[in-house]
Amino acid sequence: MNQKNSTHYLTVDQKIYDLEPKSLDDAEVIMECQNLTKEFSLVGRDDKVKALNNITLQEQSEYKPIKKQHLYNYDQLLIIRNIIRGEFVMIRGPSGGGKTTLLNLLGTIDMPSSGTIKLLGQQIDTNSSDSYLSQLRLESIGIVFQTFNLLATMTAYENVELPMKILNKLSQKVIKQRVINLLTRVGLQDRMDHLPSELSGGEQQRVAIARALANSPQIVLLDEPTGDLDTKSTVEVMDLLLSINNFGYSSEETQKVTMIMVTHNPDIECYADRILYLADGQIVKQVYNERQVPIDWEDYVKYLNANN
Numbered sequence: 001m002n003q004k005n006s007t008h009y010l011t012v013d014q015k016i017y018d019l020e021p022k023s024l025d026d027a028e029v030i031m032e033c034q035n036l037t038k039e040f041s042l043v044g045r046d047d048k049v050k051a052l053n054n055i056t057l058q059e060q061s062e063y064k065p066i067k068k069q070h071l072y073n074y075d076q077l078l079i080i081r082n083i084i085r086g087e088f089v090m091i092r093g094p095s096g097g098g099k100t101t102l103l104n105l106l107g108t109i110d111m112p113s114s115g116t117i118k119l120l121g122q123q124i125d126t127n128s129s130d131s132y133l134s135q136l137r138l139e140s141i142g143i144v145f146q147t148f149n150l151l152a153t154m155t156a157y158e159n160v161e162l163p164m165k166i167l168n169k170l171s172q173k174v175i176k177q178r179v180i181n182l183l184t185r186v187g188l189q190d191r192m193d194h195l196p197s198e199l200s201g202g203e204q205q206r207v208a209i210a211r212a213l214a215n216s217p218q219i220v221l222l223d224e225p226t227g228d229l230d231t232k233s234t235v236e237v238m239d240l241l242l243s244i245n246n247f248g249y250s251s252e253e254t255q256k257v258t259m260i261m262v263t264h265n266p267d268i269e270c271y272a273d274r275i276l277y278l279a280d281g282q283i284v285k286q287v288y289n290e291r292q293v294p295i296d297w298e299d300y301v302k303y304l305n306a307n308n
């Protein structure tokens with residue numbers, strides 16, 4: 001048992017320290033896509049930037065988590081499996097490789113130039129109305145943007161409260177409890193009344209995470225959610241995400257939560273079930289972890305000190 005320090009400010013399920021390989025064999029497909037491409041037009045220029053080139057996440061006959069199996073896309077044998085309920089997928093790769101673009105397409109923030117996406121069993125395309133997509137995101141997809149996108153005139157409390165107010169399914173009393181609980185879970189119980197401009201980058205990032213979790217979405221998409229955090233906060237936020245991924249939001253909401261996260265940090269790959277490497281708009285490598293393993297923060301600091 002690798003149970004960690006009592007100073008952990010987040011409420012995580014202690015079972016994260018003893019995770020078994022995840023059984024995802026019969027799990028429901030949450031996301032799939034065929035031949036996705038995305039091109040951006042540039043102002044005043046005829047040529048286009050090809051950000052994504054023929055991305056397919058498809059059915060695979062069997063799923064076997066294999067200890068650190070590295071599969072490369074060189075010989076077309078690599079089938080990139082679709083994303084299934086409860087999976088934690090990380091997307092890594094060089095800057096400009098298309099990670100954010102892919103996340104935006106999977107989160108219906110943007111539409112592909114060609115190809116198809118199926119999300120929670122529904123086809124998403126240019127015929128999907130804006131109101132349908134906004135409702136889908138509000139109810140089912142929490143998104144943490146690279147640039148946080150907090151509302152500048154609202155406090156941390158109001159930013160987290162907003163998605164619940166718009167969804168309009170909970171009483172004001174329950175909403176209040178949930179906002180306090182979420183901000184406490186990300187360690188910001190003393191910063192609730194602060195405006196984003198009164199918070200550090202790392203604190204704003206944690207408000208953005210709390211806001212993304214507000215409506216207990218089935219899918220959480222995170223673009224560099226630990227980019228502005230120190231090592232301790234990185235480990236604590238990752239532990240929180242791992243806990244929610246495996247055990248749900250609370251004792252009443254225990255369903256596994258699907259997570260797709262873009263990161264540049266190789267040290268946190270151990271939190272994922274699977275890592276996809278994206279370069280030049282294509283998935284070039286897929287790695288399965290046998291099991292998810294949280295980082296021991298004290299060991300991590302020693303490792304960082306020894307390697308710097």
Ligand SMILES: Nc1ncnc2c1ncn2[C@@H]1O[C@H](COP(=O)(O)OP(=O)(O)OP(=O)(O)O)[C@@H](O)[C@H]1O
Binds near residue numbers: 097099
């Ligand atoms: N709105 C846009 N207009 C024009 N080009 C864009 C736009 N968004 C992205 N691109 C281009 O598409 C490519 C992929 O960008 P993307 O942001 O998806 O990469 P990334 O892997 O997330 O990079 P980073 O790790 O730096 O965040 C890049 O060449 C980028 O310049």
